[in-house]
Amino acid sequence: MLLCWFIQLLLFSSPAQSDLFTSIGQMMDLLMVEKDLVSSLKDYISAEEEKLQRLKQWAERLDVLSAASSEDPEGFLGHPVNAFKLVKRLNTEWAELESLVLTDMSDAFISNLTIQRQFFPNDEDQAGAAKALMRLQDTYQLETSIISSGQLPGSEDLPRSVLTVDDCYDLGKVAYSEADYFHTKLWMTQALRQLEQGEASSTVDTATVLDYLSYSVYQQGELLAALDFTKRLLELDPTHQRANGNLKYFEYQLSKKKKAEQIDEEDQNQKGDQANEYLPERRKYEQLCRGQGALMTPRRRSRLFCRYFNNQRHPNYLIGPVKQEDEWDSPYIVRFHDIASEKEMEMVKELAKPRLRRATVHDPQTGKLTTAQYRVSKSAWLGSHEHPVVDKINQRVEDITGLDVSTAEDLQVANYGVGGQYEPHFDFGRKDEPDAFEELGTGNRIATWLLYMSDVQAGGNTVFTDIGAVVRPKKGTAVFWYNLHRSGEGDYRTRHAACPVLIGNKWVSNKWIHERGQEFRRRCSLQPSG
Numbered sequence: 001m002l003l004c005w006f007i008q009l010l011l012f013s014s015p016a017q018s019d020l021f022t023s024i025g026q027m028m029d030l031l032m033v034e035k036d037l038v039s040s041l042k043d044y045i046s047a048e049e050e051k052l053q054r055l056k057q058w059a060e061r062l063d064v065l066s067a068a069s070s071e072d073p074e075g076f077l078g079h080p081v082n083a084f085k086l087v088k089r090l091n092t093e094w095a096e097l098e099s100l101v102l103t104d105m106s107d108a109f110i111s112n113l114t115i116q117r118q119f120f121p122n123d124e125d126q127a128g129a130a131k132a133l134m135r136l137q138d139t140y141q142l143e144t145s146i147i148s149s150g151q152l153p154g155s156e157d158l159p160r161s162v163l164t165v166d167d168c169y170d171l172g173k174v175a176y177s178e179a180d181y182f183h184t185k186l187w188m189t190q191a192l193r194q195l196e197q198g199e200a201s202s203t204v205d206t207a208t209v210l211d212y213l214s215y216s217v218y219q220q221g222e223l224l225a226a227l228d229f230t231k232r233l234l235e236l237d238p239t240h241q242r243a244n245g246n247l248k249y250f251e252y253q254l255s256k257k258k259k260a261e262q263i264d265e266e267d268q269n270q271k272g273d274q275a276n277e278y279l280p281e282r283r284k285y286e287q288l289c290r291g292q293g294a295l296m297t298p299r300r301r302s303r304l305f306c307r308y309f310n311n312q313r314h315p316n317y318l319i320g321p322v323k324q325e326d327e328w329d330s331p332y333i334v335r336f337h338d339i340a341s342e343k344e345m346e347m348v349k350e351l352a353k354p355r356l357r358r359a360t361v362h363d364p365q366t367g368k369l370t371t372a373q374y375r376v377s378k379s380a381w382l383g384s385h386e387h388p389v390v391d392k393i394n395q396r397v398e399d400i401t402g403l404d405v406s407t408a409e410d411l412q413v414a415n416y417g418v419g420g421q422y423e424p425h426f427d428f429g430r431k432d433e434p435d436a437f438e439e440l441g442t443g444n445r446i447a448t449w450l451l452y453m454s455d456v457q458a459g460g461n462t463v464f465t466d467i468g469a470v471v472r473p474k475k476g477t478a479v480f481w482y483n484l485h486r487s488g489e490g491d492y493r494t495r496h497a498a499c500p501v502l503i504g505n506k507w508v509s510n511k512w513i514h515e516r517g518q519e520f521r522r523r524c525s526l527q528p529s530g
Contacts, residue, residue: 019358020121021129022417023378024505025349026356033116044109051105058097062089130174132376132419132500134183139286139421139500140459144168144190154458154503165194165201172212184216207236214246226250281465285424288463288470289499295468303329309336309400322400328469331493333481336400340393340476345453347389348382349507352413355380376420377498381410397449397511401480404517407442413453416460416506422498424465427512428483428490443515444484448494451478451509459502466493473506488515 020027069076077083121129137147146152148168150160163171172187192209195201214229227250233243287293304326310317323337356378384391390411398405428445429437437444450462452473462471462479471479483494498506 025415047105181216181219352380421500449511453507456504
């Protein structure tokens with residue numbers, strides 16, 4: 001079984017992979033890699049222990065002989081057998097012992113490690129995973145102490161994993177390398193707190209953390225805090241050259257201020273200005289992801305219903321109607337329940353997993369596909385001809401929506417990574433950007449079908465930032481909406497986003513249906529008339 005998995009990994013993985021952090025599905029392979037390495041390491045340890053045991057037994061046997069011979073060396077050698085065995089030992093057995101000592105028991109382990117190393121994450125993955133934690137921290141307003149303790153919302157039933165001093169320090173260093181002094185301060189402060197609580201570290205000391213802290217708070221305009229951290233650093237290391245230079249500089253800067261209270265007031269004003277400059281949509285997006293700011297009023301809720309939907313155009317749904325739930329009234333967003341079986345969804349995942357690549361977006365300037373920090377996931381495209389399950393799902397979309405899927409894009413399967421998200425975007429192409437779908441020759445994206453193929457313990461909601469709607473992932477359900485008005489103009493109310501996944505593994509598949517072929521198919525409404 002392990003051999004089959006390893007062959008598959010060789011076939012579908014490339015050396016020196018990057019962007020592994022953008023897909024939890026692919027990261028699961030890393031667990032198998034590590035499990036195999038742990039097993040190999042144990043074999044190496046056992047081999048070393050066996051080798052040492054043989055050496056120990058040899059030494060004990062010789063120790064007994066040495067003790068016996070030292071009492072009466074002449075008498076001992078007077079026995080011809082003892083004389084023969086001494087010559088034999090020195091001539092052959094000590095050479096065998098030398099060979100045993102020189103035998104490198106690590107060869108098998110090092111060989112396996114070398115093979116597996118090509119599947120390891122790289123520095124880009126580590127930095128990406130670190131920035132993902134900070135993204136979750138910001139979006140869900142999590143304290144560093146909560147993340148460090150592993151007590152994340154939704155993780156109550158999962159094995160708890162904590163961040164050590166070294167982990168917090170490394171997170172701070174990633175932020176520092178990105179000139180993100182806000183998060184540098186947060187994580188270096190957490191590292192300092194854990195050091196002061198007595199946690200041991202093999203790589204970092206208090207002076208190093210204080211050095212990072214003094215510079216990061218200075219970069220944020222907090223001169224008093226920078227001076228305080230510098231003084232604390234010099235108490236630990238009075239000869240610290242950079243700290244001595246910074247001390248003079250910070251004191252000079254503070255001497256230009258009349259009162260320390262003025263500094264505090266200016267700092268507060270500066271923070272207020274930064275908050276006002278924060279993008280309104282970004283703020284709304286994060287609020288909706290936290291479950292705040294949703295515009296689901298009692299009046300609107302009264303207009304939303306659940307029903308059995310029997311597509312009169314298709315006999316299958318007259319016999320077995322689909323469970324339909326209204327998610328929003330205008331624009332109309334509808335959810336279909338139990339739309340795909342467990343077996344179908346697992347097959348789609350298995351087909352997609354070997355092909356998963358970093359998800360791309362259309363560059364509004366060039367119209368070309370490119371990766372972006374605001375979309376953290378991996379995706380793969382599946383055509384109808386590739387497997388009967390894909391063809392069956394596509395046909396189901398056509399049967400339920402009444403729209404022609406022959407001009408639709410292939411089924412896109414996406415798996416989100418650590419803190420995986422897709423910030424606010426439109427599915428349709430706008431007039432102010434190059435025609436992203438011109439090469440398809442099928443017009444704009446008229447509608448979106450979004451199938452949730454996993455449950456998510458925390459986070460991962462689909463939110464519509466313009467209208468304040470929140471749609472939660474539910475395995476086996478599909479959400480549908482029109483992206484275009486009947487005039488062909490884009491419906492800007494459909495701007496939506498995938499919230500960062502806080503806990504869990506999010507799998508979705510999208511079917512983007514295009515205008516061509518829908519000229520006489522689009523219904524007046526998916527909503528019943530009465």
